[in-house]
Amino acid sequence: MSIAPVGGTFLRSLYPSADSSSAPRGVSANPVQSASAPTSDTVTLSPEAQALASFNAKGITVTIIHSPGLSSGKQPARPALVANGSMSKSDFEAVAASFGVTAQQADQDFSSMDINDNGSISNGEMLSAMSSTSQSGSTLSENLRQMMDTNQDGSVSGTEFLNLETALVSREL
DSSP states (O other), X not given: OEEEEOOHHHHHHHOGGGOGGGSOTTOOSSTTGGGSOOXXXXXXXXXXXXXXXXXXXXXXXEEOXXXXXXXXXXXXXXXXXXXXXXXXXXXXXXXXXXXXXXHHHHHHHHHHHOTTOSSEEEHHHHHHHHHGGGSSSOHHHHHHHHHHOTTOSSEEOHHHHHHHHHXXXXXXX
8 A cells, every 4th residue: 555645747647538627527437427417416526536546446545745845845844654554433433524424424434434344444445435436336435425525516526536535544543
């Protein structure tokens, strides 16, 4: 597992189709999802968010790193931690609440993400859930897409995807 800072240019170099201008707003890059226009209950991933989900499927965690040392050329005061731990139910509830999710919905999502039923979400379980957002059909996937869609436009941008992923990774032990 690795953590990589990412920007639009980096993603476009790896996934040329991840250019958000290549698809109309609200239209999924997934041909199965793009067969019909999204309804108010459906949230789709932008091409950039699709690329991020594919990173997750490969076990790569992508986060936003804010470090004043990186922009000034100076060495950061301390290196960024590599998240490879797990998240408790209360930590997941706190992240979910910051994205406007009720405690009841957070508990249901936590239970769905905790595949091995050990009471915590491992980094692998989190990556699996995040990567599943590129597929439709799962209640958990739709719930995560709705959680990510903070501006409620029916489409998850790469930034919205990264905001949730970064919040989850920052809560890992």
